[in-house]
Amino acid sequence: MLGWSINLFRIRGIQLALHASFLLLLAYVGWEGWRDGGWEGAAWSVAIIGAFFTCVVLHELGHCFTAMHFGIGVRRILLMPIGGMAEFDSIPREPPRELLMTLAGPAVNFAIAALLWVIVRSPGRWAFSSYEANAVGFAHTLLHWNLLMGTFNLVPVFPMDGGRIFRALLATRLPYLRATFWAATVGKVLAVIAALVAIFWFHAYLTAVLFAFIFFAGETEYRAVKRREIEDAHWREVMVRFYATPPPEPPPLLTTP
Numbered sequence: 280m281l282g283w284s285i286n287l288f289r290i291r292g293i294q295l296a297l298h299a300s301f302l303l304l305l306a307y308v309g310w311e312g313w314r315d316g317g318w319e320g321a322a323w324s325v326a327i328i329g330a331f332f333t334c335v336v337l338h339e340l341g342h343c344f345t346a347m348h349f350g351i352g353v354r355r356i357l358l359m360p361i362g363g364m365a366e367f368d369s370i371p372r373e374p375p376r377e378l379l380m381t382l383a384g385p386a387v388n389f390a391i392a393a394l395l396w397v398i399v400r401s402p403g404r405w406a407f408s409s410y411e412a413n414a415v416g417f418a419h420t421l422l423h424w425n426l427l428m429g430t431f432n433l434v435p436v437f438p439m440d441g442g443r444i445f446r447a448l449l450a451t452r453l454p455y456l457r458a459t460f461w462a463a464t465v466g467k468v469l470a471v472i473a474a475l476v477a478i479f480w481f482h483a484y485l486t487a488v489l490f491a492f493i494f495f496a497g498e499t500e501y502r503a504v505k506r507r508e509i510e511d512a513h514w515r516e517v518m519v520r521f522y523a524t525p526p527p528e529p530p531p532l533l534t535t536p
């Protein structure tokens with residue numbers, strides 16, 4: 280499933296890659312924008328999705344740079360329609376380190392939101408033409424998405440950021456494997472509930488796919504931790520830490536008059 284990807288460029292040695300399905304998302308969003316507002320609509324739609332996923336990459340870089348600070352290797356960041364995913368060489372066993380690495384991701388989103396808030400609130404800067412009004416709308420949309428992204432990732436569904444924080448807190452009292460077991464178990468139950476709510480309440484099928492993915496990712500990571508407990512300590516694992524997003528909906532500002 281994860282094989283079909285296109286390498287873009289490297290950021291401090293970290294390969295940024297696009298999953299092939301990401302191109303389908305771009306095409307779909309572009310088409311929707313074109314249907315609503317012609318070529319201008321298409322350009323705005325693709326631009327805002329581009330900006331949104333740039334924030335996803337920045338979120339992941341928050342995790343990555345903190346990891347690199349602790350001497351942990353980062354292989355790549357993969358962008359998929361359901362979010363971004365960073366692959367690490369190892370997971371720090373020290374709860375304080377894992378806490379810092381994890382918090383760095385959502386912290387980036389809250390910092391971007393704060394920055395946008397400062398820009399948007401600055402008085403009388405973009406008041407006149409419709410293009411400028413769109414720029415304000417763009418900034419607002421991005422601000423809200425960043426708040427949503429930062430908060431959503433703190434939901435305690437392992438291995439999302441909130442689940443990792445939960446595991447790190449448990450690991451201060453329990454053995455690491457037990458802590459992972461309980462974080463993954465609670466995460467799986469919550470993922471099932473969240474997927475059902477997404478399907479039957481919100482009809483948000485992409486979100487349901489996302490939680491299904493998280494469910495299996497939690498199980499996979501628990502097994503990796505267990506295997507490492509049994510085998511020797513030098514066994515290198517690929518740590519998958521992903522960011523997740525609610526499904527990108529076309530923002531209202533794109534319905535041009």
Ligand SMILES: [Zn+2]
Nearest residue numbers: 384440521522
């Ligand atoms: Zn994250």
